[in-house]
Amino acid sequence: MSFLKKIVKLIFHRTLNNFVINFFIIKFKLEKVIYKFSNPYLKFSVQNNKSIQENAGYSLRPEIDEVLIKSKLDLQTYSKNYLSEGASILDIGCGPGMYLSLFQNSNLQLFATDLNADMIEYSKRHIPNCKYYQGSFLDIEFLETYNFVYCIGVLVYIPLSDIKKFIQKLYSILKPNSILYLNYPHAISLFDYLYNDLTYIQYAPQRVEEWLEPYFTIIKHEHAFDGRKVETYDKQPYKSLNPNTTRTYKNSYLLIAQKK
Numbered sequence: 629m630s631f632l633k634k635i636v637k638l639i640f641h642r643t644l645n646n647f648v649i650n651f652f653i654i655k656f657k658l659e660k661v662i663y664k665f666s667n668p669y670l671k672f673s674v675q676n677n678k679s680i681q682e683n684a685g686y687s688l689r690p691e692i693d694e695v696l697i698k699s700k701l702d703l704q705t706y707s708k709n710y711l712s713e714g715a716s717i718l719d720i721g722c723g724p725g726m727y728l729s730l731f732q733n734s735n736l737q738l739f740a741t742d743l744n745a746d747m748i749e750y751s752k753r754h755i756p757n758c759k760y761y762q763g764s765f766l767d768i769e770f771l772e773t774y775n776f777v778y779c780i781g782v783l784v785y786i787p788l789s790d791i792k793k794f795i796q797k798l799y800s801i802l803k804p805n806s807i808l809y810l811n812y813p814h815a816i817s818l819f820d821y822l823y824n825d826l827t828y829i830q831y832a833p834q835r836v837e838e839w840l841e842p843y844f845t846i847i848k849h850e851h852a853f854d855g856r857k858v859e860t861y862d863k864q865p866y867k868s869l870n871p872n873t874t875r876t877y878k879n880s881y882l883l884i885a886q887k888k
């Protein structure tokens with residue numbers, strides 16, 4: 629890499645990891661510009677030599693398997709509790725279809741959406757009995773409304789200036805009294821709380837709740853793995869056991885809410 633490229637990369641990285649600069653970026657609603665070149669899924673290609681779990685963005689490690697087992701079980705349990713035969717279910721940001729495959733042999737009507745065309749193609753290959761919409765969730769015009777909508781690991785890619793639009797969109801595609809299931813990596817440091825990284829936004833549970841409350845009745849909102857309550861940011865986050873990253877999907881929050 630040339631010296632100039634290195635300098636540009638360093639400035640770019642530093643800029644996006646500085647809550648003082650980000651304060652102004654947020655104030656002037658410029659995060660969408662950042663999103664355009666920081667969302668990894670705008671260019672992502674599925675790798676056929678990797679597992680579905682890896683293509684979905686989760687490493688193959690025992691502690692991640694443990695979290696995924698729990699979150700798959702939760703999704704199955706809650707969807708079963710709220711859905712009857714023939715009901716419709718939508719996966720927002722379905723990725724390669726890892727969670728969608730839980731419903732493959734059910735009698736539910738399956739719908740899924742993802743920004744990335746390659747992810748959709750991969751998912752279609754093993755879950756053909758599903759209607760797919762490709763594009764950003766915020767821009768898609770859905771032709772149906774749904775009984776149950778779930779969204780896992782996607783909120784981190786929704787810029788702050790689009791949060792209201794995101795929630796209103798969730799509201800508009802759900803049938804009356806239907807269920808929203810949201811699982812998102814939450815803030816685990818004061819820096820996250822202060823929006824230090826606008827390329828992967830780990831929102832504070834308290835804020836998520838405040839934004840949703842006008843539209844939804846919150847049924848459950850707690851740490852997805854251990855059920856703890858976190859407000860601003862998690863003071864006891866799990867440490868990543870992966871030497872290549874400080875992030876671990878174990879630090880995720882679960883919200884179940886009913887459309888008002």
Ligand SMILES: C[S@@+](CC[C@H](N)C(=O)[O-])C[C@H]1O[C@@H](n2cnc3c(N)ncnc32)[C@H](O)[C@@H]1O
Pocket residue numbers: 667669684685720721722723724725726727741742743744747763764765766779780781782785
């Ligand atoms: C970490 S992966 C999670 C995939 C899947 N939900 C799972 O947990 O296995 C995030 C997914 O969200 C999708 N995504 C990101 N921004 C999106 C947007 N604005 N609209 C729809 N999908 C989006 C990406 O393309 C990617 O497939």
